[in-house]
Amino acid sequence: MLFEAYHKSAPHKALALAEGMVKAFPAGSQNKSWQALLDYQKNMIRAQVLLDKKDFAMASGMLDSTILPARFDATNFFKLKVEAAQDAPAQQKVYGDLLKQTVKEPSDDLLTTLFALGAKLKKDNAQVKADIHQLLDAQAKPAKEFSLKRYGDEKTISLADYRGKVVLLNFWYPFCGPCRGENPSLQKVLKHVGLDKFAILAVNVYPAEDRFVIPYMKGNAFDFVPLHGNEEFAEKEWGARGYPTNFLIDPQGRTIYRLGPMRGEAEERRFELQIRLLLDRNERQQSRKSE
Template structure:
């Protein structure tokens, strides 16, 4: 990427694009956003602002990274799109990709009976798969909580599905001692999870809209990107269509 940056500094946009096109970059890479921004800059320099905008829009729709959000309107303006048109484009991409989440019926640790997605209809749902002994889950919970605390409970449901039944006895004590506010549910081994499948792993996260559609998935939250989760939730609340 450093060489691509040097090519761009030398106004050699075509060479930079060719170099970047040859790089296979995972969206989970810590430099993925930098990669996208560099490629967008090369495309714009090469007179391909529309292609740059499309790539950034698609990436931002999937994960609203702050760095991309800061320049997205600039790229939209370069092809005569207003701020409102850019926002409509992002919403359209998300709506097109959204799929109804596979329902579940799981035992609650607090209260009686089972809970299903219908229990949370009308709310954005932050859904995480976890278990009490999961270190990465415990590492993520404080950041989830920091974000959730910024929203009204009437707008957002925070749900955690425990995937290790052998640790059931630790769930309620953990909830009471930690102060976390997610709703703990007990998973059922072998159930058909459909498009809410965690592949037996934890943490695995999903964000559903008020109609139970998956809007965001396979994301992680830490101290460096809480604002991304905030934007995911805020934009989903804003764009709700009854």
């Protein structure tokens, strides 16, 4: 997204772009989306001016009143918040907010910022990781157990078979455009993380398209586990009404994240980091048990 690229490196270009798009879309959902980005960018620029003047209290207040756009790289926002926080209580508050954002939508830059702020608060990396794991545990919900037939050999596959691995439960169907759009990204992340640590259970919700599942999987060399399903199972058991819908399940069988369609390299990396946070938390738990 051009706005996000400008936001990172050329703030005033981002502002001009948002102003132009608000004028181009005087009403409707596009207007609302761009107005939100415009308001955000104005506050970011104002906050930077206040920080340059060392008016930390005003900058902090400005940032506290700023609404972070959805699915947006929050790194610059939190870097300004960290700079504005000049005492331990303020830094602790920012740390809590940054921790929540990092767990929700992790990025390499957010993690670096979190560990650096943790160090200011006399937290070592292990303590910061423990805070991350505690927040993951707080949002965990037991995943509903299920058993479905696998395409090809018709073997019964259960969620419980994958204890010890992170699992992506993926509701899709062969002629779903957004599904086809994100599947190469899912495969890329699956390869990066490794099939020994991560599995994708791909549940086809349209039985009428059963005959296309195996050719599609083989034709694209996807390493997913394709399973028979239907819309009733997806909706009643998991609340999935649009496709693709994804649930990220930790090695203990708990649902941690509900994810929408994946778009682009930044979201691929975010997805991979979400998986690695769950793996790291599992490794820490296993090491504690062995002590």
